Amino acid sequence: NAGVTQTPKFRILKIGQSMTLQCTQDMNHNYMYWYRQDPGMGLKLIYYSVGAGITDKGEVPNGYNVSRSTTEDFPLRLELAAPSQTSVYFCASSYDEWAEQYFGPGTRLTVT
Amino acid sequence: GQQLNQSPQSMFIQEGEDVSMNCTSSSIFNTWLWYKQDPGEGPVLLIALYKAGELTSNGRLTAQFGITRKDSFLNISASIPSDVGIYFCAGQNSGGSNYKLTFGKGTLLTVNP
Numbered sequence: 001n002a003g004v005t006q007t008p009k010f011r012i013l014k015i016g017q018s019m020t021l022q023c024t025q026d027m028n029h030n031y032m033y034w035y036r037q038d039p040g041m042g043l044k045l046i047y048y049s050v051g052a053g054i055t056d057k058g059e060v061p062n063g064y065n066v067s068r069s070t071t072e073d074f075p076l077r078l079e080l081a082a083p084s085q086t087s088v089y090f091c092a093s094s095y096d097e098w099a100e101q102y103f104g105p106g107t108r109l110t111v112t
Numbered sequence: 113g114q115q116l117n118q119s120p121q122s123m124f125i126q127e128g129e130d131v132s133m134n135c136t137s138s139s140i141f142n143t144w145l146w147y148k149q150d151p152g153e154g155p156v157l158l159i160a161l162y163k164a165g166e167l168t169s170n171g172r173l174t175a176q177f178g179i180t181r182k183d184s185f186l187n188i189s190a191s192i193p194s195d196v197g198i199y200f201c202a203g204q205n206s207g208g209s210n211y212k213l214t215f216g217k218g219t220l221l222t223v224n225p
Contacts, residue, residue: 042215103154
């Protein structure tokens with residue numbers, strides 16, 4: 001049982017480039033989340049999804065887009081990378097809104 | 113939005129010592145959660161608290177949900193080297209779309225063998 005997997009683990013982008021961070025869960029969870037973690041800070045919610053075809057903004061959505069075409073996958077898209085998006089990105093999933101959130105190992109992104 | 117103040121920011125202790133950390137909030141939460149993040153990994157849930165005054169243990173870890181519902185404490189007894197990591201508190205509310213987690217900034221724990 002792989003749980004929540006994220007790819008890539010590391011990435012360096014130039015300003016203005018775009019990329020997609022991949023997230024897949026194999027637990028048949030309805031809820032999925034994207035967080036960013038900046039040094040010395042807690043996790044901030046970027047976007048979340050309560051099921052396939054349904055997404056909504058979190059606390060810090062600007063500069064990002066998401067889609068949820070299947071239960072398993074919840075990719076995060078950066079269209080025009082900016083230095084302020086340098087961070088560690090975590091994907092998480094849960095069975096419902098009250099259940100434990102399971103986190104992936106993270107993607108460390110640097111924008112220069 | 114809601115703010116969580118977590119303290120201390122970091123701790124450096126000797127193996128075998130006990131550790132205490134806490135979180136306070138400007139507003140109430142219905143659920144308090146404590147996570148641990150190992151280096152290079154995602155957070156993992158340690159303890160969940162659902163009721164004001166609740167005291168819950170998980171091995172050497174003990175956490176309490178404050179009576180005012182605005183704070184929570186985590187204690188680790190007899191620390192060992194594998195306790196190293198970042199400990200996060202998180203609060204959660206009920207009702208509508210308020211179920212999303214609010215995280216503290218974390219406590220970095222270093223254990224000297």
